[in-house]
Every structure is written in structure tokens, then in C-alpha cells.
Amino acid sequence: MFSKRAIIRSVGPALVVALVTWIVGSLALAQNRAVDSAPVAAQEKPKPSTGAKPREEEPQQSDDVLRTETNLTSIFFTAEDKHKRFISNLKQEDIRILEDGLPQKVFTFQQNTDLPLSIAILVDCSASEERTLPEEKSAAREFLESVLRPNKDEAAIVSFTGEVTLEQGFTGSLERLRRAIDKVEFVPPAGYVGGGVVVQGSPGGTGTPPISGTNQQLAGSTAIWDAVWATSDELLGESAEHTRRAIILLTDGEDTISQVKMSQAVEKAQKADALLYAIGIGDRYSFGINEGALRKITDQTGGRAYFPRNERELKDAFSQIQRDLTEQYLLAYSPANKNRDGSYRRIQIEVVNPALVKELKLNYRQGYFAKSPDATPPRRRP
Numbered sequence: 103m104f105s106k107r108a109i110i111r112s113v114g115p116a117l118v119v120a121l122v123t124w125i126v127g128s129l130a131l132a133q134n135r136a137v138d139s140a141p142v143a144a145q146e147k148p149k150p151s152t153g154a155k156p157r158e159e160e161p162q163q164s165d166d167v168l169r170t171e172t173n174l175t176s177i178f179f180t181a182e183d184k185h186k187r188f189i190s191n192l193k194q195e196d197i198r199i200l201e202d203g204l205p206q207k208v209f210t211f212q213q214n215t216d217l218p219l220s221i222a223i224l225v226d227c228s229a230s231e232e233r234t235l236p237e238e239k240s241a242a243r244e245f246l247e248s249v250l251r252p253n254k255d256e257a258a259i260v261s262f263t264g265e266v267t268l269e270q271g272f273t274g275s276l277e278r279l280r281r282a283i284d285k286v287e288f289v290p291p292a293g294y295v296g297g298g299v300v301v302q303g304s305p306g307g308t309g310t311p312p313i314s315g316t317n318q319q320l321a322g323s324t325a326i327w328d329a330v331w332a333t334s335d336e337l338l339g340e341s342a343e344h345t346r347r348a349i350i351l352l353t354d355g356e357d358t359i360s361q362v363k364m365s366q367a368v369e370k371a372q373k374a375d376a377l378l379y380a381i382g383i384g385d386r387y388s389f390g391i392n393e394g395a396l397r398k399i400t401d402q403t404g405g406r407a408y409f410p411r412n413e414r415e416l417k418d419a420f421s422q423i424q425r426d427l428t429e430q431y432l433l434a435y436s437p438a439n440k441n442r443d444g445s446y447r448r449i450q451i452e453v454v455n456p457a458l459v460k461e462l463k464l465n466y467r468q469g470y471f472a473k474s475p476d477a478t479p480p481r482r483r484p
Contacts, residue, residue, distance in 0.1 A: 103332035104260075104268045174209065175201075175437055178346060178377070178404065178430045179451055179466035188429050189462060196455040197464070201437055201447050210434035219255040219348065219427060220272060220341035221246075222333050222376075225286050226353035228263045228324040230389035232288045237413045238352050238383060239283050245350075245420040246279050249427065256345075258337055261286045264323035264359045266332045272341050326353055327360035327367040330378065330399070334370040347376040348405070348427060354384030355392030364395065368402050373471050378403040379423050383410060404467030426465075437472075444474035 177199070181189040194211035223242055227235065246257055252274065259269040259282040270282030330349065338347050349371060357364070371378050380396035396407045406426065408419035437447065448469045453459050 103328060104266050104336060173436050173440070174434050175447075175470060176210075176375075176432060176434045177449060177451070177466055178432055179464050180426055180430055181462050181464050183461055183463075188425055190429055192431060192458075192462075196453060196458060197433075198452050198454050199433060199435060200450040200452065201435075201439065203448075203450075204438055206435040206438060208433060208435050210432060212432040217432070218345045219249065219251075219257075220338065220345040221249070221255070221257045221347075221427075222260060222272075222337055222349050223257065224260045224262065224329050224333060224349060224351045224353070225283075226263075226324060226326070226351075226384070227261050227286060227288050229288070229290070230324070230354045230356065230384040231352075232290075233385050234383050235286070235288055237416055238381075239286060241413070241416045241420050242350075242352070243280055243283055244417065245424065247276060249424045250274065250276060250279075256341065258333075258341075259283055259286070260329060260333055260337070262325055262329040263289070264325050266325065266329045268337065271337070323359035324353070324357055325360040326351070326355065326357040327362050327364050330367040331360075331362045331370045334367070334374040334376055338374040338376055346427060346430070347374060348423075349376050349378045350423060351378065351380045351396075352383055353380070353396075354389055355380070355382055355394075355396040356389060357395075364399060368399050369471070371399075371403050372467065372469070375470075376403065377405040377427075377467065379405040379426070380407040381410065381416065381419050382407060383416065386411075402468055404465065406465065439472070442473050442475050445472050446470075447472055 181192055183189055190213060192213070194208060199206050199208060223246075225231075225235075225238060225242070231238065249255070250257060254274070256272040256274045257279055258272045259279060261267045261269055269285050270278055273279065330351065333349055338349075341347060360367075362370075368378075378400050380400050382391045382393055382396045384391060391409060393407070393409055396409075400407045406422070408415075408422065410416040410419050433451070439447065446469055449467065451464050451466055453462050453464065
């Protein structure tokens with residue numbers, strides 16, 4: 103679902119040159135090996151060493167180990183008090199977890215987990231973001247510079263209007279991420295005169311020159327759910343394993359042209375084990391902010407929605423997301439329901455400590471999809 107421009111940007115001239123060089127070198131090496139192998143055939147074959155085990159006798163990872171690992175369900179959650187201050191001293195006995203209404207046995211409870219981060223930042227480049235886009239880009243840069251740890255975390259940049267463009271795939275390089283953010287820009291549709299106003303062009307008129315019908319429609323529309331769906335399906339599937347995955351969505355929440363529904367985008371994010379954070383931002387006066395839609399998608403995935411009204415509040419929203427990702431609890435349990443049927447399982451985490459019941463609010467994803475019998479194993483990055 104990512105646009106062709108994403109492929110071009112991701113590959114780049116340097117990679118093409120490297121690929122050609124590799125092919126030429128491989129052909130030359132193959133020819134040398136063919137020449138060198140001729141006299142070897144006439145020699146006596148070397149005997150296998152008795153000091154090393156044959157490859158087929160090496161210990162193999164048992165199916166039981168894999169089954170135990172995949173049966174564990176991991177849930178990240180945060181706790182805050184009435185004043186929205188993060189609480190970092192919860193104990194396992196303070197809470198309990200239920201799946202489809204049934205209590206579950208907890209195997210792991212960790213505070214402030216130190217797992218790597220895989221973060222995808224999705225930036226709306228439609229007309230509603232024209233005025234706020236420079237501040238969004240600046241805040242995103244500062245966020246990545248403060249949250250990414252060298253040789254541990256990774257991030258990706260995606261922009262979207264009516265089409266979804268991968269500006270930068272997952273990388274730990276801040277320089278590449280900065281360049282990708284710099285590329286994100288508002289491209290006005292034909293007849294655009296500013297302030298969200300598009301007029302039909304006429305000879306000698308003003309406004310952006312006309313473009314093709316299809317491109318015109320895409321440039322003047324917003325496909326939020328397509329962007330979330332594509333990122334969850336195509337991008338997060340290529341992220342590193344055993345990471346905390348998060349999508350940060352900067353948009354006004356008004357979708358106009360997506361091919362998938364909001365519910366399908368949420369489901370895809372849930373299946374990717376991704377927390378979805380939304381920063382509702384844009385031209386409030388000309389377009390408004392769909393707070394309801396953004397709250398709904400974040401609540402269902404365990405993230406949060408923020409609605410800044412100025413640059414300072416925008417940076418504060420990113421700071422809150424950073425704390426959310428770095429001050430989480432990890433809770434892992436083996437579901438009592440062992441069926442691998444792909445069904446949706448509802449999750450509820452309750453505070454059982456009487457002294458904390460009325461004092462704390464827990465934030466977590468509301469459920470997950472069980473694995474299916476034909477589920478493919480997670481993809482690994484080279």
C-alpha cells in the first residue's frame with residue numbers, strides 16, 4: 103500500500119551501485135571457483151573430522167520451547183494517579199489480569215522494562231496541516247533525538263495524504279531520520295490558494311497548476327486509516343523482534359478517502375502488537391479536529407490521544423509519549439484458553455489493592471487476537 107516513491111527513496115542510488123558491484127563480483131568469483139575446482143576433483147576427498155559433531159546431530163530447539171514462548175501473552179501498561187503523575191512502584195500483588203472475564207496466572211511482572219523501541223511516526227501532509235506542519239516536524243525531530251538510544255532503538259517516518267509514502271524505513275540512524283522528516287512537506291492540490299481553499303483554475307487565474315485527475319484527488323484528500331493499516335501490516339512486520347512497538351499519528355483525524363475502515367486499521371495495529379498514539383493537530387479554525395475518532399483508536403490499542411493548541415503543548419505531548427514508552431510495566435501470562443483460533447480476547451487489568459483502587463488509572467490495550475493455526479512465524483530483519 104506504500105506508494106512507488108517510497109521504494110525509490112528507500113533504495114536510493116547508493117544501494118543500486120552497491121547491488122551492481124555485488125553482482126559483477128559474484129560472477130567473477132563464480133568463474134574463479136569453477137577454474138579452481140577442476141584439479142580438486144581428481145584428489146582424494148577429505149575425511150570428516152571426528153572432533154566435531156555432524157551438523158544433523160547438533161541440538162535443535164524443541165517444539166515445546168517454541169510453544170511455550172508463543173503461548174505467553176505480553177501486555178504493556180502504565181499507571182498514573184489523579185494528577186496524571188506516573189506511578190512506578192506498583193507490585194504484582196496490587197493488580198490482577200482477566201481475559202474474557204476469567205482471571206489469569208501471571209508469569210512475569212516487570213517495572214520500567216528496558217526492551218528496545220520500534221517507533222513509526224505518521225505525518226499527515228494534507229491541507230489541514232499546512233500551518234502546523236513546521237512545528238510538527240520540529241517536535242518530531244526533538245522527540246527522536248531524546249528517546250532513541252544508540253544501537254538499541256529504531257524509528258521509521260511515513261507521510262500521507264490520499265496515498266501513503268514511506269520516507270524512511272526502520273533505522274537507528276538519527277541523521278537518516280532527520281533527513282526523512284525534512285522531506286515531509288505539504289504539496290498543494292490544483293487550484294489551491296491557501297487556507298484550505300481550492301478554486302477551479304481558469305485561464306490567467308491564480309493557484310497551483312492543475313495535475314492529473316488521480317493525483318489531484320490524492321493530493322486533496324486524507325487516508326488516515328490506510329496509513330495506519332499499511333504501517334502495521336507492511337512496516338512493523340519488518341521491525342526487530344521482541345521490541346515495544348508504537349505508532350505516533352500526527353493528524354486532525356478527518357479521513358476522506360481510505361480504502362479500509364477505522365476498525366480494520368485498529369485490528370491490524372492490534373495484531374502487530376502496536377500501541378497507537380495520536381496527536382490531534384491541524385488547522386482548527388478551517389478544518390477542526392476529530393477528537394472522537396482519535397480517542398477511539400488509541401483507547402483500543404493501549405495508547406493515548408493528545409490535542410495540543412500551541413507549540414509548547416505539542417512538545418509536551420511528545421514528552422508524555424516518551425514517558426509512556428519508557429515507564430511501562432510488562433505483564434506476561436499464559437492464557438487459560440489455549441485454542442489457536444484467531445479469536446479476539448478481551449483484556450482487563452484491575453487494581454486489587456484497596457488503598458490504590460480509587461487512586462490509580464491503568465492504561466493498556468483492551469484485547470488481542472489469538473494466533474491462528476496457519477499463522478506464519480514473525481519475520482526477522484537481517
